[in-house]
Amino acid sequence: MKAKAFDVNLFKKILRYTKPYKNRYYGVIVFAILLSIFAALRPYLLQITVDTYIKSASKSGLLLYVTIMGLALILEVLSQFYFVYWANWLGQDIIKDIRKKLFKHMLSFRMKYFDNAPVGQLVTRSVSDIEQIARIFSQGLFMIISDLMKMLVCLLIMFYMNWQLSMIVVLAMPVLVYFTRIFQKKMQVAFEEVRTQVANMNTFVQERVTGMKIVQLFNREQIEYENFKEINQKHNKAWIKTILYNSIFFPIADIISSITLGIVVLYGGFQIIDGNPFTTVGQMISYTMFIGMLFNPLRQIADKFNEMQMGMIAANRVFDILDSTADVQTDGEKTISHFEGNIRFENVRFSYVDNQEVLKGINLSVNAGETIAIVGSTGAGKSTIINLLNRFYEINSGAIYIDNQNINDFKLENLRTQIAIVLQDVFLFADTIHNNITLNNPAISRDEVIAAAKKIGVHKFIKSLPDGYDYDVKERGVMLSSGQRQLIAFLRAYVSNPSILILDEATSSIDTYSEELIQKATETITKGRTSIVIAHRLATIVNADKIIVMDKGMIVEEGSHQELVIKEDGYYKNLYDSQFAVEKLE
Template sequence: MKVLQSISLKKVMQYAKPYQSRLYMVVVFAVTLSVFAALRPYLLKQTIDAYLKVHDKEGLLYYIGLMAAVLTLEVASQFYFTYWASWLGQDIVKDIREKLFRHITKFRMKYFDLEPVGKLVTRSVTDIESIASIFSQGLFMIVSDLMKMVVVLGIMFYMNWKLSCIVVLGMPILVYATRVFQQKMKVAFEEVRNQVAALNTFVQERVTGMKIVQLFNREEIELEKFKEINSLHNKAWLKNILYNSIFFPIADILSSLTLGLVVWYGGWNIMNGDTMTSFGDLFAYTMLISMLFNPLRQIADKFNVMQMGIIAAERVFEVLDKDELIQDSGAIVAGHFKGDIEFKDVRFSYIKGEEVLKGINLKVKAGETIAIVGATGAGKSTIINLLNRFYEIDSGSIIVDGSNINEFDLDSLRRQIAIVLQDVFLFADTISNNITLNNPDISREDVIAAAQKIGAHDFIMSLPNGYDYNVKERGVMLSSGQRQLIAFLRAYVSNPSILILDEATSSIDTYSEELIQKATETITKGRTSIVIAHRLATVINADKIIVMDKGQIVEEGKHYELISKAEGYYKNLYESQFAVENN
């Protein structure tokens, strides 16, 4: 664990390289802060022994002015040290956060299938912020405090080695207590981070699925589950509180006892005529002991902060080190495809050993509209996931315009393929931005022209602010049919070579279906289109219908060809669906 933490800290420090000049300035201010802070008690001693004792008013005023100047420099050093350290930490965190987000967007879909969303949110937000504390409240503060302690000890022994020995006697106990406290807090912090991730995951899922929670009257059940998770989170924090409640009183008692011993021993020596100890020493030591013990006491707390930041860094780097990226070694930049597609003996499994596609062979000619039908779980949607390279096939090949899709640059490949899904995802943004996805190459005029062409313009203009209407999170302000039209527009304005419609009309009303049928005719015209359909009435006019069952193609042909097959799979599927719709 120590090795991992050391590695994580080194990785974090790698991000400080672009800011080396700022890092050096932090070190400089840490040194000046230590010197000026430790210099004040020494000046106080000199003031008392050399001027106050002999009633030298001029010398007293001079030293008071000198102490004021040192205090001013100490305050300035403290300001710049704190500001630059925090500034450095925030810039490092900004760079790590950007790298993490970029990394996550390149992951295979399989990673998102297995990882809870709440966990990734925790890594990207909460854990990243904890890394910033390594710099603002942890590492540099510890270095500064250690420097201050070294300077303070040096001044102590220079002033009075006997009193300094008394001070040093109590330090091993505090160091040992600090070490034990640090180890206990490390375990406690790890538990806190785990519970925070569990809490985030639970809340994120329930808030997202609140409609299901309320629809099935699960409010009380989910509340009880939340109470269990929240209780574990509470217990984890209580351990932190307990350890703090034990350690800090011990540190305060040791500091007070040391101060008491120094005052007693020094005062006894003064009364016995020991010239090595002066009243100035006693006054200075009351400040120096505090300056020595308080940093040591605070170092434990700062170690905890740094520990929490390092643990958070371990979690973030665990995601950054994940080898879940889609292989993007293709050298061909895809231009506008003609649209010839071929699947050659394609086999695929989401879980090893459980094949979803079992040797698919399929040809789609440029400009052709094909429909893929079949029961749920037949493998229809998997085909389009593979065409977009959301997942990597187990064996076989997928060819577009004569080239394997692995040979294409991934970004350029996906720019030529547009998908309209059944479950449309809209961002909490304007209708215009949800259509263009902030692509600067698509103008407002292009959006309006496309909306007029596919029949969505009127409904958009009926909304407050029209194209600037904010649809809120996941598009909750729109009906399912309206969201579907936005998805069609999004696909249309991207001008794809290949269009995929995945169950695009399965959950909308009759009026919306008419609009979407019109949109479908417009958007598929002149381009290769693959339509995955549950309602067979929507694919009757397709150039070719592919019928799938249990990961295999069992039939293919035009509607009239398939419907004429006695005991054909498609015919039975069509007739059973037709009978249900008519009842």
């Protein structure tokens, strides 16, 4: 959605964030008024000094008015200091509040939102776009108000001094306003393109840096470099367009200002030579200052309006996310300290994409304390069941119950606190081992982490690392092997003491030594709690209380390993013979 040249409703939304800082907001306006008065006062005082005291050779009067002008200058400087400082301070506090609200809002989105929104684009919205909003206050709104007030005070004093010279200046101003308006319209379109290209570049770079291993593994360096050159060129062209418009406008504005000054000097000079008593040398000198004070702000207003426009465009993008409620998950009201662990799916249907069902009427029951394994080919819907149990996505129809209570009735935080997941692709933050295990939960102590690590057999591995539990694993845990990351994920799940444990192919890509540790960890953490295992390794399937076999979004078989493996032409038997028998022989 394109931003309007000036969207009043959007501007009102932004101004709402000034309410907690209303004293500072009004203070900025007061200092803007004082700044305009003191700035416009100096040329007027200069005119009086020249026409009254220099002309009459009054040294005492000259000294007095020069002192007054110095005092006015000091007050102008102080007003400008507080005006600029408070305006920037206000802008930073506002974007701090917006950024917090935006991040909190994003945390409430369904996973479907993140499936469709590029990460780089969300980073742009959360960082650079919000930073641009601050410029509405620091370089846009208040600067424009200050300049308009300064121009108004200057015009009032000028007409009071000499209305004829003032009319020359006023007649020239619409010409500059006309060019300013054209400039503003062109820049609005240009800046929209700039923000689009910045978001595209952020998305591209983020994806390639994250997937650098794939880029290098498949020799994509030159291809991705050429793609980047193309995106970078578009970004460059967008900025060049803004530079071109600036290069055209500001010389035109300078020419109009200079021509106006020349006409004033010419007309005023003739008036003085002809002996017109209403035009004085002091007025001529002060008018050269007034013209600069009128035309420079008028010229700069276009630039400041552009800053404000960029802020408005950025705000439009940010509020598009803030105003989005369709992707926000509904929260229940119920909380419970501990689930027994009975799970039931009743005719659950679900699709990631409309009209493309992934689950087709799933009916499934898991008793408290049971360990069930879910097997099936890729795309059968195994991981989808896990996603729905955690309410990462909302089902199309049917219902999911835990302990005979619809999961939609639980508070999301409470529901997810009771369920721990160990994924195949473990995500670790750029932080210490300890913080990645506890996720900075203050309720989990260092002693509890160490005791849990010893219990599931990973303490020795962690202590072997430099700095042990304080070892920094760097971004995404790159300092650890895949097996080591899995062990950390198991410990993370264990210390959270969940009622329900989910292992999503958690042993599919690890070495033999890590597998032995993980098998021990699995036995420990599944004991006494409901466990769901997306199965990959033979040992996990054999030990499960029940095996669920899925194909194309449906449950096609259900039973123990012993029951299913003897079923002639059964789906599980065929799967076992073709896939798992090889593993058994190994």
